[in-house]
Amino acid sequence: MSIFSSMYECERKLGHATELQDPQSVSLCPLTERRPNKARRACFLRNMDPNFGGILLTISKKHYQVIGKLLESLTVSLSRHVLLKSAINRIYRVDGTQIFDLDDIFDGDIIVCCCKKEAFLDVGYKMNKSYVQLLGSIMRMNEKFNGNENNFLSNITxxxxxxxxxxxxxxxxxxxxxxxxxxxxxxxxxxxxxxxxxxxxxxxxxxxxxxxxxxxxxxxxxxxxxxxxxxxxxxxxxxxxxxxxxxRLNCDLLNLLISNPAFDEKFVQRIMIDVAKGLEYIHSSQIIHRDIKLENLLVQLKTQTDLQSLDISVVKIGDFGLATYYEGRDLYQWCGTPHYMAPELVSYAGYDFRVDCWSLGVSLYFLLCNQLPYGNDCSKQEEVLDSIQKDFHSIPSEYVSSLSIEAQHLINSLLDKSRLCRISATEIRKHPFLQIRHE
Known part of the structure; x- marks a missing residue:
């Protein structure tokens, strides 16, 4: 009996493999929290085949007692869709990390399957759109799970x-x-x-x-x-x-905006020059902040205690709790502050440095228009995220005549829903709005 025919019976009993079609480009999916005793869903790709969308399996020790059983099932399932030179005998995450045990598989993992004598190769794998959406639902469930945990730091003194x-x-x-x-x-x-x-x-x-x-x-x-x-x-x-x-600086930009509901362009330009310099340095250090917002842009005033004095000494970027290193592959982890999230982050389409540029665009819009560009009147998170994905921003009519062409252009360049068209931190630094000489 061939290995494929013996594996077919194994797969028939398990019945977990599902073919994924309509591939979508993907580089690297982050790992959700590992829970070894629970069933986990993972997408399995074929080594050196960039166009195969993958198969989806549900992994648990109840069905696969050891990793060898999983490899056998993968051999049968994959052989129906792609050419295999031999049985699958090794699996890797798309970052090249080899997996040796079922407990090392995470919910939402993307895994590459290798035959004997094959070296793992990263060839820019593609993944089915529906799996990206499934990954999104996994991440959202984890967020809800985490959000329901006890307050670890309650009653701290x-x-x-x-x-x-x-x-x-x-x-x-x-x-x-x-x-x-x-x-x-x-x-x-x-x-x-x-x-x-x-x-x-x-x-x-x-x-x-x-x-x-x-x-x-x-x-x-x-x-x-x-x-x-x-x-x-x-x-x-x-x-x-x-x-x-x-x-400890004097305040953040949100508190300053509350105390001074109208900022002129010259003042906002002063803020943006400092923030753009800081953001460019962060990105040049291969770091994504992932939570740029008014509350995390900190201000030192020349007049120490007067928040209505707009004489700024310096603006600094703070709170790096969600910051992460960028290693050249798209990230998929869902995190940040909803009103400031970029559309590619919301939709789990994969993101890079330019999520920070979108968030800075939201901040700039807020500073100049005194409202948020998306979900300004929404009280529920789902409504905010839906607005980011479906709506398009516009400059409020009462500000159109008062805002310079340069300011409006920078807002539009930062809030471009296509991350490939959105300007980078370096381009922000060189933008005409930051070069205007005010009298």
Missing amino acids: TDQLPESITLYIAISRLMSQTKWSAIFEGYGRAKGNLAYIVKMVDKQHMNVRTNNTYSEIAILRKLQSHENIIDLFYTVEQSKYDYIVAE
Whole structure:
């Protein structure tokens, strides 16, 4: 009996393989949280075949006790659609990582199947559109699952901060708190006029939230040489929590906008020059921020306590909790702040650096038009995301005559729904809006 005929009986009993058609380009899918005891769905591609859309299998130890059984089933299933030189005997993720155990397969994985004596090759694999949509639903379910978890940092008090922080910083108040972090304000004990923020992060939750790619401390350290990135003073890393001690600026741009509901173009241009310089440096360091928004654009005023004074010293980019390294392959992880998410991120079509440029476009629109370009009147997240995918922005009629052609062009260039047509951070720096000489 041939290996294919013996495998056919195996597949007939399992009945999990489904052919995927209408391929769509894909580079690398991020991994969702691993849950070995639960069934996981994965797409299996054929090594060195860039056009085959793949087959979808549901993986569990109940059906495949060991990885050998899975390889046998893959041999039968794939042989129906593509040419196999021999049985499948090795599988890899599309980043080239070999998988040796069923527990190493994640929900939403994209896996390349190799025959004997075949070397794994990345040939720019294509994947079916329906699998991308399935991947999207998996990610959304994980988001809901994570969102229903207990608040890890509930009832946090300053007594829980390590002595290596409280010895040098007098904590004055808890500024904000989420299920994954708490941010405190404090002042240096040696120099009471020096303000700090202390960010306390639950590492377990952030690793789940970022698919085990939480790298905030390493990324902040890497970016410290730039004037438009928030200054990091020191960190304390423990088994459960990370503590980040950084500079405290006067306010963020959202608070400044609330205090001053009308910003003129000259002032917004000043802001954009600083943010564009910081964003260009972030991207040149092969990092995507993934949460550019007014709340994360921090302002130091020349007049320290007057938020109605628009005399800015510097604008800096902060909060790198969702930032990640970009390694030349599209990312698919769903994260960020809904109103600021780029359409390719919302639709799980694969994204790169230009999601940050879209988010900056939303921020620029907000600063100049005093409203959001998408979902401004929506209260539900689903409505916001639907607006981003289906609607098209326009400059409010009351601002059309007052905004310069350069400002409107920059907004339109940043909010281009095609990421390939959207301008880059380097192009933002050179845009005419940032070159205008105001009298």
